[in-house]
Amino acid sequence: MSQYDLDARRLLCPLPVIRTQDKIKQLQQGDVLRVTCTDPGVLQDIPAWCRINGHKVLETKSAEYEYIIILEVGE
């Protein structure tokens, strides 16, 4: 299992989801990805995308107009 970071700041929906989707294609099952965003909509969209595609959201954090989603890559 490895940990990765993705900077999706300044991007508006659905680009943070697309960048997450593209990054996960390069990762292995069990890898952990931390996505940092500035669009508050990702708090809904990335978890929704994860539910649809079989990935697990481990944690979401909000601080100073930044939103961080930590997820584990599924099958």
Next chain:
Amino acid sequence: MSKQIKAVSLISGGLDSMLATKAIMEQGVHVEGINFFTGFCVEGHTHAIRKKDKQKPKRNNSLWVAETLGIKLHIIDIIEEYKDVLINPKHGYGANMNPCLDCKVFMVKKARQWMEENDFDFIITGEVIGQRPMSQRRDTMPVIAAESGADDRLVRPLCAQMLPATLPEREGWISRDELFDFTGRGRKPQMALADKYGLKDYSQPAGGCCFLTDESYSKKLVDLWQARGTKDYELDDVMLLKVGRHIRPKSNFKVIVAREDGEARFLQGYKKNYINMNCASHRGPLALVDGDASAEDLHVAAQIVARYGQGRDAEQVEVLVRDLAGNESTLQVKPFAKDEMPKEWFV
């Protein structure tokens, strides 16, 4: 054991594509969704930049549709490829800068490529004859099928009974009797079908799902092209056209002034890419200067920025200016009075 038939459905996030997808799923076909991001898509998040819209749901409707239907959704970034569709539309523009027919052909073509690469059998769209004046007419339906290369593997479940039978119908993969004969701009048949399927809380955007159908947005895009002398754009350009007041005092530069805190926060992200300014002596908005502005132009820009701050009635205000290297300087300016800014400046 017979082969599982698979279809890819163009999901816009609206009701029609949702119903079309559901109609095919009901016939036992495995369906996955595909959604294309052109850069011009209208999304709750874009509106949510502005504080006044904070009460609106921030969901992405295409994801919501996919989750509600229980299907996978593949979101495809076509920003770069879409430029040619917008700049050189073979079939021209609609009422504004919307190249709807070329756009539909392009998206169905991309879906066909995806279908072939992923060994799927046919394509679904939510098109309805007569629903849209440019792309959803009886005479344009065959154009889309032919020019996209999808031909008779393109199924429009909501109006299929009004069109020639497609390959999936002829092969018996789906039953024509369980498809529909909707036509026109009315929404009652769709709403009744949604009710039958138990679908609620669906999105029905009044102006469609694309900023290019919006008159105000289209004017800003044309202004951008005219000012640059070329019909080209980057993603940042099209994003910024959605935000703030756009004021062009001269052809060589314009000022983008945040209208409230949400927009100011969004513009903050562009401070390294544009000369930017805000009033230092009074509360006021952040503004970006787009173009090649002289010192004299920056003075005009500062007067505009001052106009929208709390010092608008002061004799003189101090405006802080940051250049592209992040160096700061100040300008002492008299804010423009309302009647000193001609209507033509407002894009």
